[in-house]
Amino acid sequence: MTVSTDQRQDTPIPKAGSEAAVVVEAPRSLSSAGKAPAPRRQATPSSALSSRELGLDLALILARYLCKTDHLHYGYWSSDMSIELANLKEAQERYTDLLVSHIPEGVESILEVGIGSGALTHRLIQAGYRVDCVSPSPYLTARARELLGDGPQIFECRYEDLQTPNRYDLILFSESFQYVRLDKAISISEAHVCPEGYVLISDFFRKETTEDGPIKGGHRLHEMHRLLETCTLRLMTDRDITDQTAPNLDLLNDFSQRVIVPVKERLFGFLAQKYPLPYRALYGMLRKHLRHAETKYLSGQRNGAAFRKYKTYRVLLFQQGCPGSAAAAPPRLVAQSVGAGADG
Ligand SMILES: C[S@@+](CC[C@H](N)C(=O)[O-])C[C@H]1O[C@@H](n2cnc3c(N)ncnc32)[C@H](O)[C@@H]1O
Numbered sequence: 001m002t003v004s005t006d007q008r009q010d011t012p013i014p015k016a017g018s019e020a021a022v023v024v025e026a027p028r029s030l031s032s033a034g035k036a037p038a039p040r041r042q043a044t045p046s047s048a049l050s051s052r053e054l055g056l057d058l059a060l061i062l063a064r065y066l067c068k069t070d071h072l073h074y075g076y077w078s079s080d081m082s083i084e085l086a087n088l089k090e091a092q093e094r095y096t097d098l099l100v101s102h103i104p105e106g107v108e109s110i111l112e113v114g115i116g117s118g119a120l121t122h123r124l125i126q127a128g129y130r131v132d133c134v135s136p137s138p139y140l141t142a143r144a145r146e147l148l149g150d151g152p153q154i155f156e157c158r159y160e161d162l163q164t165p166n167r168y169d170l171i172l173f174s175e176s177f178q179y180v181r182l183d184k185a186i187s188i189s190e191a192h193v194c195p196e197g198y199v200l201i202s203d204f205f206r207k208e209t210t211e212d213g214p215i216k217g218g219h220r221l222h223e224m225h226r227l228l229e230t231c232t233l234r235l236m237t238d239r240d241i242t243d244q245t246a247p248n249l250d251l252l253n254d255f256s257q258r259v260i261v262p263v264k265e266r267l268f269g270f271l272a273q274k275y276p277l278p279y280r281a282l283y284g285m286l287r288k289h290l291r292h293a294e295t296k297y298l299s300g301q302r303n304g305a306a307f308r309k310y311k312t313y314r315v316l317l318f319q320q321g322c323p324g325s326a327a328a329a330p331p332r333l334v335a336q337s338v339g340a341g342a343d344g
Contacts, residue, residue, distance in 0.1 A: 057139045070119035073175040074248035083247045111168040113159050114176020118144030134159050160184045170198040177203040182219045193320045204313040213310030214301035233318035245313040246304035253303040261298050
């Protein structure tokens with residue numbers, strides 16, 4: 001599929017330290033420097049597999065086979081890229097470059113929350129950062145260990161259940177923030193980031209709308225805003241990359257319309273003809289779930305336009321307890337109304 005790129009307002013990926021929106025001055029030495037390594041501690045692995053976890057496991061299997069990529073995020077689709085599966089890996093590399101470019105100077109230790117198969121972790125370690133990870137999914141954790149070996153400490157638990165005395169120069173969420181309870185995500189990050197350290201969140205949020213739209217997920221941006229007013233994290237950078245991430249939804253929609261829908265129709269038609277009685281019995285039993293899945297995934301509504309309408313994808317950098325932050329300008333984290341364009 002080739003989608004017109006006209007509607008995408010491309011934002012160039014900044015080089016490290018060249019972010020135009022906000023200049024972040026990192027302290028020379030952050031308090032984690034020279035810390036003795038903390039004892040390895042494993043929290044209780046989460047028990048039951050949720051449908052979201054299963055979805056991520058399957059997404060990784062497909063992404064690896066079809067696109068030769070280990071990343072589980074949307075990617076950053078610059079306007080020079082045609083929107084096709086073959087370009088997903090490149091878009092994901094550009095997104096990774098973008099994220100890394102937002103890590104302030106002086107950061108040495110990172111806690112990465114929700115590492116998927118560890119592809120970003122690997123990149124961070126190669127760049128010289130000391131990285132610990134949080135990963136609640138047994139399947140994804142096993143894939144990450146294959147890639148990362150015994151190097152980084154992986155806390156095999158939900159972020160909400162993290163038990164460690166460690167503090168980090170930076171806590172990083174790459175499309176994992178939406179999975180963590182909002183209040184916990186903020187309060188736990190406040191507890192585990194060094195004084196004057198950073199929290200970097202890259203994820204999509206729901207705009208303030210009366211209806212939720214066909215794409216689930218994401219915390220409500222105005223709830224995030226409300227929480228931030230009472231916490232010690234100060235917003236340093238707020239970058240809107242909705243236009244550059246939305247094409248991923250067009251890609252998935254194209255795949256579902258041109259592959260999954262016809263495969264499903266051919267398969268169901270065959271089963272109905274060959275095994276009419278068991279087919280009807282089974283279809284009757286699963287009717288509700290199948291209809292739900294069809295409306296949700298196969299109706300063609302989950303596309304880039306719907307994403308732009310109902311979601312806003314942000315790269316947000318916060319700094320903990322900046323001296324004098326109370327006197328500084330209040331955070332600019334504006335939820336757009338439906339139909340408005342990205343605010344850049
Ligand atoms: C969409 S994937 C993103 C993976 C990776 N960060 C990337 O950018 O490719 C979401 C990740 O969040 C993790 N996750 C889900 N719920 C979580 C929770 N409550 N605490 C921490 N991580 C969670 C999943 O296991 C998965 O690794």
